[in-house]
Amino acid sequence: MRVGLFIPCYIDQFYPQVGIATLELLEKQGCEVVFPPEQTCCGQPMANSGFEHLTKGCNDLFIKNFEAFDYIVAPSGSCVLHIKEHIHDPAGQKPPEAASSDRTDISALPEFANFPTANSRHNIPGKIFELVEFLTDVLKVDKLEASFPYKVGLHQSCHGQRGLKLAQMSELMAPPFSKPQQLLNLVKGLQLVELDRKDECCGFGGTFCVFEEAISVKMGKDRVADHIRHEAEVITASDMSCLMHLEGILRRQQSKVQIKHIAEILNARL
């Protein structure tokens, strides 16, 4: 199984250890992992700001870098969701929307009969996975050689949770499940803390964090306070962008609480 590793731009630049943990984790599971060196960004920062029309460069670059892989995996639900929902071929044609949330190989579906098959760029929404769901749904991981003896608070990043359905959201009256929690439960010594608001947004929101600074910061402070109230020593999430924002607030408060991407915890041998 050849896996293309997509390391989102801000992780590449600021959190290389998250990329390394992701790579090692996948290799431990027996994947052949390749990091295409010419990759940059999914285009979401521009698109969410209303400039999706500018993102052709990022879009085409992404296709060029990743279309040949069996699977594409990234340690970020938000970037994965963006690619799933917005990737289009260089001529601007998008696969039908139903495909974006479809888990199966879309080229096998009748409505895709007219799209090129086998390694087609149109396969990208069907073969890109966020790390957690790749581990639980594709690799079906049910044991891990990991230990992390800390009290951990799990932040449910919105795009992963509500967009990729990594966990049941509190708004819906439906059976609960949580893929990140399923994996964290496999880690020796790790103690998950309960939160008062288990799936409230952290307030990062891409460029929202600077254009709506007051609300963004207040949301972040409130999220951090919930974890601290429940004695979390470490806050984790499957999206580093939320954690970067929460880390900025924790450091400003001179808090001892640490942030760790879920890949770092699942790959930890402490």
Next chain:
Amino acid sequence: MSGSNHKDHAALAAEFNKDEPRVDWHDETLWWVRQKRDKAAARVPEWELLRDTASRIKDNVLSNLSGYLRQFEEEATRNGITVHWAADANEHNEIVLSILSRHKIDKMVKSKSMLTEECHLNEFLHEKGIDVVDTDLGERVVQLAGEPPSHIVLPCIHLKKQEIGEIFHEHLGTPKGNADPQFLTHAARLHLREKFLTRRVALTGVNFAVAETGEFVVCTNEGNADMGAHLADVHIASMGIEKLIPQRRHLGVFLRLLTRSATGQPITTYSSHFRRPRQGQEMHIVLVDNGRSVHLGRKDFRNSLKCIRCAACFNTCPVYRRSGGHSYHTAVAGPIGSILSPNLDMKKYADLPFASTLCGSCSNVCPVKIDIHEQLYKWRQVIVQEGYAAAGKTAVMKTMNWVLSHPGVYHTAGKTGRWFMLNAPFTVKNGFNTWYRQRDMPTPPKQSFGDWYKKNKK
């Protein structure tokens, strides 16, 4: 951001956030309402099926709106109701004024109607010398305070009981310092009772209008719509054209969803059906378009017309809870207001679709399954394409996009940026960096993941 003179959402929200304990109180109050909604919804085993059914009924309504409107007009007229058509806010206001003028009446009572807020009816009538008394308790409070409602279901949720005590002391003569809710409510009841008994015209909103029967339903918890309508000689009901449902049997779906979503109650205390005027009474219904048919023509945005004004999206929105309703500077605030308002005035409301993290909570509490957060994203594209983005933001986006579209430039820029953060931290740690004002910057590593990979894996 919108380039017009008024303060935008971000600026108004920043002002609201100067008083952090108040923000906490506002947030917790509305979160408590959201939790009541969760409990009420959880007690209905078929909740998700109900949402789906309601959404589909509204799909049918929006696809057949002209037919249902004609059917409703015919049935209502047959029932003895006078039906008026208003193309916009001004026509609506003129119609109401003409009815008042014909009866030579200069005072009326009005129960909750967000449509009349949207049309600025009170201001219009005030200028014409008509005295309007809002009879919903929360609406009366904000009316006395000289403010617009900050929430479509809980109009004075931004005010604390002590502040309401002060407002009542000033306007209704209650003892200074008395903020006992029961006492204040009793004072309001006495004050309003006199208005109900002496006003000859009552205006109400409409929650649902049934095409099949020509009747309409008004939901209140205080019975104030009923008090007004039953005591008045003339009942005027104002409704947006999207409030229709095809048949009476569909009402159950919506009545079960509405108040559970709004406040966590199983149903409103009063769900009053008005079908025909009683003997000697006049009943008018004003069907208002005011941008709705334009909205209906916007493929990506039309289904926001499914909204039944429950405000569940307000209560769940982490941004609304922390910025307050007035920061949206429009009649219908919150996430739904942020996708409805740009249709009315794209320039004035260009900031609202950006007042969201796109967390998606709104779309999933919505009882009629409006894809609110996806429409927020789509409005952002439209607003930028129509030229309502600030020039500075456009320049930043273009530069950022250029860097990210060229791997070589990106690698160099990343390396340079990290070098500056490490060796010249003042370049990022300053008051011009909006991130840094209240948050620390991440500690930049010496090498990127790409650098590490090249050294260790290739």
